[in-house]
Amino acid sequence: MTNEPNQPKQHDAVLGGQSPPPVQGAILGGIEGVKQRLASPLVKARIVAVNEALNYADAGLDLVIRALQDESAQVQHCAYQLLRDRIEPQVKQALREYKPWDLVERLLEKSKIYYRFTRFANRKVKEFDPQTGITQTAGAAYVLKDKHFDALLQDPKASKIEALLFAWGGAFHNDLIAAKDRLKSLKAVFSGPYGCDYQISWLNHHNISPILEAYPQLEILQVRCGGGLDCNPLRHDNLKALIVESGGLSSETITQICDLKLPALNHLELWLGTPNYGGDSSVGDLMPILYNGLFPRLAYLGLCNSEYSDEIAEAVADSTEIEFLKVLDLSMGTLGDKGAEALLNCPAVNRLDILNLSENFLSDEMIERLNQLDVQLIANKQKSIEQDYRNYRYCSITE
Known part of the structure; x- marks a missing residue:
């Protein structure tokens, strides 16, 4: 037979x-x-x-x-x-x-927010010069300064642009929405203060939902702001990465993000910040992300720049979502040995590809133990209460 x-x-x-x-x-x-x-x-x-x-x-x-x-x-x-x-x-x-996740640029020292990008959305960053116009479309991300947007839209190659960085922040909002028929290939957008002397808290942001509605092909949206960010419930089938860099992300904004239907999302990164600048969230606000399977393709989860990192680590270690992540990013926060112990005791952590715990408050002994995990550990630039004028743990970016 x-x-x-x-x-x-x-x-x-x-x-x-x-x-x-x-x-x-x-x-x-x-x-x-x-x-x-x-x-x-x-x-x-x-x-x-x-x-x-x-x-x-x-x-x-x-x-x-x-x-x-x-x-x-x-x-x-x-x-x-x-x-x-x-x-x-x-x-x-x-x-x-x-490649469930490939934004390796997000593993660099993110707290250097005053620095100019070299790469954005896996593309080389170039400043748009109205005199020379668009010289490259595929593989390029153009930085736009105030008053240069109209010149870019007049360029014959504008319809092939894939990625834009709006260096003046939220003021671009209405102009970008109005330009949707000219920017038919746009897949990645950054907005926020960039490459200048500023404080992140100076800039509030608009509602991001109209941008997502205007650009159904958008794959990456990265927003840098102090507050004011909100969104309306909607479904967007192509967004792969949502990154919100803030010195104070509100509980209400996190709830609104959880109400978005983003079936393609594989990278979610939230900078939670401090109550002094509007960051009034708690670990309870993150539970829908950790337990409800809101984003079925999620591979990178960043809950960064937080004043309650130990609580986050304990919740993540006990969550259902940790079983399916490739990258866990708790950088720039207040994580101590207590929270790290919870990660060590979670078997699923050892199945991650990358664990980013940089810029926290971990002891040398704990870092040595974490290095025994079968993952790529990023634990550089630990902060120290003893070496700082502050006598408490603090997140890296606030004002």
Whole structure:
């Protein structure tokens, strides 16, 4: 009798009807049952199918490779864990191409907010010069100074621009929305004080929802502001990264962000700040992000620049979301050894790719223990109460 891997095995149940198989049930119909379960709207059913697929030789292996592109980060993570140690050439190629998160620029010293960017949205940053116009579109991000926006829009290549940095902040808001028919290729936007002598608290921001509505193809939105940021509930199918740099992010703003429907989001980074500048949030405001699966493709979670970093670390370590992250970023905050201990005691932390705990209040002994984890640890530039005029822990960016 021939061994046909694509056919039901002796004890497989026979698939019948169109109803999806129960999550905990036996695999129905051999590999066809696995395929049906992978098409289920239930994430748990797809995870079960991925785990069973390798029972069906090369055909099952192909299904696991395809699961790396599933809309759910949980399913992707399951497939990645099954494939990471395999040696087949097609698996190695798939893992090389698998990039659930690739904004490596966000791992640089972010507290240097007065510095000019060299890269934004994985593109080389160039200052727009009205005299020379647009010289490059693919792979370039143009910095716009006040009064240069009109000149850029008049350039024949404006429709091919992919990324813009508005160096004067919120004042660009209405102009950008009005230009939506000219900037048809725009995928990344930064707005906020940039490359000048300023305090982050000086600038309030507008509602970001009209920008998202005007640019349905937008993939990255990075906002730098003191306060005033808000958003209305909406669905945006293409936004991959939302970064809010603030010295004081309000509880209300966090709630509004949690109400956004962003199925493609894989990078969420919030600078929480201090109550002295409007940062009145608490760890309870973050619970929907940590437990409710709001953003199914999330791979990078940054809860940075916080005065309650120990509480955040304890909540993250106990959360369901930590199981599916590639990068956890708690930098620029007030994390001490107590919060770090919670991370050490969380098995899922050891399955991260990167753990960024830079610019906190960790002891040398704790950093040595954290270095035993099987992750890339970033723990440079620890702050010290003893070496600072302040006699308390503080977040890095406030005013």
